[in-house]
Amino acid sequence: MSTPRSFPADRPRRLRANPGVRRLVAETEVRPRHLVLPVFVAEGLDAPRPISSMPGVVQHTRESVRKAAAEAAAAGVGGIMLFGVPARHDAVGSGAVDPGGILNVALGDVRAEVGDALPVMADTCLDEFTDHGHCGVLDADGNVDNDATLPIYGEMAVAQARAGAHVVAPSGMMDGQVGVIRAALDEAGFRDTAILAYSAKYASAFYGPFREAVDSQLQGDRRTYQQDPANGREAAREVALDLDEGADIVMVKPAMGYLDVLRRVADAADVPVAAYQVSGEYAMISAAVERGWLDRERTILESLTGIRRAGADIVLTYWATEAAAWLDR
Numbered sequence: 001m002s003t004p005r006s007f008p009a010d011r012p013r014r015l016r017a018n019p020g021v022r023r024l025v026a027e028t029e030v031r032p033r034h035l036v037l038p039v040f041v042a043e044g045l046d047a048p049r050p051i052s053s054m055p056g057v058v059q060h061t062r063e064s065v066r067k068a069a070a071e072a073a074a075a076g077v078g079g080i081m082l083f084g085v086p087a088r089h090d091a092v093g094s095g096a097v098d099p100g101g102i103l104n105v106a107l108g109d110v111r112a113e114v115g116d117a118l119p120v121m122a123d124t125c126l127d128e129f130t131d132h133g134h135c136g137v138l139d140a141d142g143n144v145d146n147d148a149t150l151p152i153y154g155e156m157a158v159a160q161a162r163a164g165a166h167v168v169a170p171s172g173m174m175d176g177q178v179g180v181i182r183a184a185l186d187e188a189g190f191r192d193t194a195i196l197a198y199s200a201k202y203a204s205a206f207y208g209p210f211r212e213a214v215d216s217q218l219q220g221d222r223r224t225y226q227q228d229p230a231n232g233r234e235a236a237r238e239v240a241l242d243l244d245e246g247a248d249i250v251m252v253k254p255a256m257g258y259l260d261v262l263r264r265v266a267d268a269a270d271v272p273v274a275a276y277q278v279s280g281e282y283a284m285i286s287a288a289v290e291r292g293w294l295d296r297e298r299t300i301l302e303s304l305t306g307i308r309r310a311g312a313d314i315v316l317t318y319w320a321t322e323a324a325a326w327l328d329r
């Protein structure tokens with residue numbers, strides 16, 4: 001008697017039948033080296049200060065950020081990205097270019113701690129340092145002045161490279177920023193300092209908790225320079241421009257709401273592609289876990305797997321060190 005037509009000839013379940021076969025055929029892997037840990041370092045803090053909308057994340061002291069870097073390196077994490085929280089802000093973000101500014105001194109501290117074992121990356125943007133909270137300087141009408149901001153980014157990147165950053169990461173979405181930074185680094189002799197460009201960075205509500213993390217007093221919004229969430233094709237253009245200007249790594253941000261953009265960029269770019277699982281993504285999962293609505297470890301690992309599957313070689317995530325420990329088991 002022949003098999004009735006109602007039984008399936010194709011049985012994908014065979015390759016899901018047990019952990020061994022599932023492991024054998026898994027297409028996507030998340031390893032500790034794929035993860036980059038973003039950290040905040042605040043000026044003049046006596047002790048690490050919790051960030052309420054990001055439970056488990058703190059503003060570090062100069063001491064505690066060294067420790068966090070050492071722990072990340074020991075866990076096999078792929079890199080660390082530093083953000084500075086200065087005690088004083090001004091209209092032009094002077095603390096960003098000052099070798100004694102908090103971000104630059106912390107870059108030096110962290111580099112001394114980890115050497116070349118862990119790539120040290122620096123956020124190259126003015127918003128943490130300006131009193132109006134924008135990523136650039138303002139013109140007489142209060143608009144962000146693209147071309148007046150560019151030389152400051154160049155100066156900031158050089159200060160960061162001099163302080164010890166292996167990688168600078170322009171995140172301000174000014175047109176031409178990558179080219180100006182590349183030229184400034186080369187001119188100052190930092191030919192080997194790499195640029196991780198926030199190429200496709202959207203004007204996202206998911207950066208909300210970051211504002212608390214860096215004590216930002218943003219006036220208005222960033223829609224004249226960050227991308228409209230409605231636009232996917234535009235991301236390809238931004239990436240092409242950044243590659244032309246000398247970007248070594250390109251990034252899509254945020255991650256989970258922009259996986260289609262990430263796939264598009266990964267298909268087009270011939271450099272490593274990063275994605276940033278931002279503060280709001282962290283807060284959203286943390287809040288649901290806190291209520292017992294989601295399983296913490298499974299949800300976090302699934303989110304990272306999805307971001308990798310969509311095309312990210314590198315994932316920035318506030319869970320980097322913790323997830324690395326799970327992945328090593």
Ligand code: PBG
Binds near residue numbers: 125207209222280
């Ligand atoms: C700009 C910058 C921001 C983030 C990283 N770099 C804030 C913004 O663009 O508004 C957000 C990161 C996050 O939300 O986790 N320096």
